Amino acid sequence: xxxxxxxxxxxxxxxxxxxxxxxxxxxxxxxxxxxxxxxxxxxxxxxxxxxxxxxxxxxxxxxxxxxxxxxxxxxxxxxxxxxxxxxxxxxxxxxxxxxxxxxxxxxxxxxxxxxxxxxxxxxxxxxxxxxxxxxxxxxxxxxxxxxxxxxxxxxxxxxxxxxxxxxxxxxxxx
Amino acid sequence: xxxxxxxxxxxxxxxxxxxxxxxxxxxxxxxxxxxxxxxxxxxxxxxxxxxxxxxxxxxxxxxxxxxxxxxxxxxxxxxxxxxxxxxxxxxxxxx
Numbered sequence: 491x492x493x494x495x496x497x498x499x500x501x502x503x504x505x506x507x508x509x510x511x512x513x514x515x516x517x518x519x520x521x522x523x524x525x526x527x528x529x530x531x532x533x534x535x536x537x538x539x540x541x542x543x544x545x546x547x548x549x550x551x552x553x554x555x556x557x558x559x560x561x562x563x564x565x566x567x568x569x570x571x572x573x574x575x576x577x578x579x580x581x582x583x584x585x586x587x588x589x590x591x592x593x594x595x596x597x598x599x600x601x602x603x604x605x606x607x608x609x610x611x612x613x614x615x616x617x618x619x620x621x622x623x624x625x626x627x628x629x630x631x632x633x634x635x636x637x638x639x640x641x642x643x644x645x646x647x648x649x650x651x652x653x654x655x656x657x658x659x660x661x662x663x664x
Numbered sequence: 665x666x667x668x669x670x671x672x673x674x675x676x677x678x679x680x681x682x683x684x685x686x687x688x689x690x691x692x693x694x695x696x697x698x699x700x701x702x703x704x705x706x707x708x709x710x711x712x713x714x715x716x717x718x719x720x721x722x723x724x725x726x727x728x729x730x731x732x733x734x735x736x737x738x739x740x741x742x743x744x745x746x747x748x749x750x751x752x753x754x755x756x757x758x759x
Contacts, residue, residue: 514715518715518716522713525712526712530712532720533718551718551720552720553719553720553721553722554720554721554722555722555723555732556723557723557724557726557728557729558723558725558726572721575722577718577722579718594749595752595753597749598749598750598752598753599753601750602750614736615736617722630743630745631745631746631749632740632742632743634731636722636731636732637724637725637728637731638722638725638728639723639724639725639728640719640721640722640723641721641722641723642719643719644714644715644717644719645715646715651722653732653735654735655735655736655739655740658739658740658742661741661742662742662749662750663750
């Protein structure tokens with residue numbers, strides 16, 4: 491069977507039958523992903539397509555990591571300027587296509603996009619909002635849990651923010 | 665404005681300056697700008713709920729900052745799982 495092709499979501503893509511098992515993720519794709527991308531420019535969604543039908547998606551957004559405002563003398567280490575990252579905010583696969591590795595391909599596609607962003611505009615890493623059940627999957631890829639003071643994902647149940655430097659992704663491609 | 669009533673609100677000096685300046689330049693009454701802005705705000709939040717917005721700023725704790733710093737200073741080798749995952753992009757034709 492041909493693998494679903496992955497590319498940027500387009501206005502004519504059919505997401506009406508998309509069902510991933512979480513209605514909130516279905517609703518996001520069907521109602522908000524397009525306007526987030528094409529009207530508000532606050533995130534881009536890459537769709538996996540089986541013909542005209544969307545069977546999986548991953549939504550990414552450019553974000554920044556900053557550290558808590560603490561006294562200057564106690565701030566060695568991380569630079570004081572924000573660090574640009576690509577945030578993998580949502581990833582979902584249609585129930586009929588689950589268990590075929592499509593979620594992994596969508597994640598890999600998002601990591602490849604992050605490498606392009608690094609070359610084009612600067613980006614030091616990837617942050618994923620991992621569902622609690624997927625923390626182990628991302629830990630196996632080398633991600634570490636991020637201890638956030640603010641900027642948590644609004645999704646419920648609350649995902650776990652995890653970080654991987656892009657140099658590790660680049661090394662994996664060599 | 666039918667059935668108008670009065671409100672009072674504490675806002676930042678910069679917001680007040682923006683309101684004053686926009687009213688002076690556009691000739692629109694401040695009360696009309698505030699009313700329109702409120703309707704725009706409420707309507708846009710209804711159109712795009714909180715859950716659809718990805719926070720653009722991640723503030724890490726001291727512990728989180730130390731972990732990120734350590735990873736950037738000494739990036740881990742790509743795990744075999746990550747290498748396998750990235751290879752899935754190389755053969756896109758068949759399952």
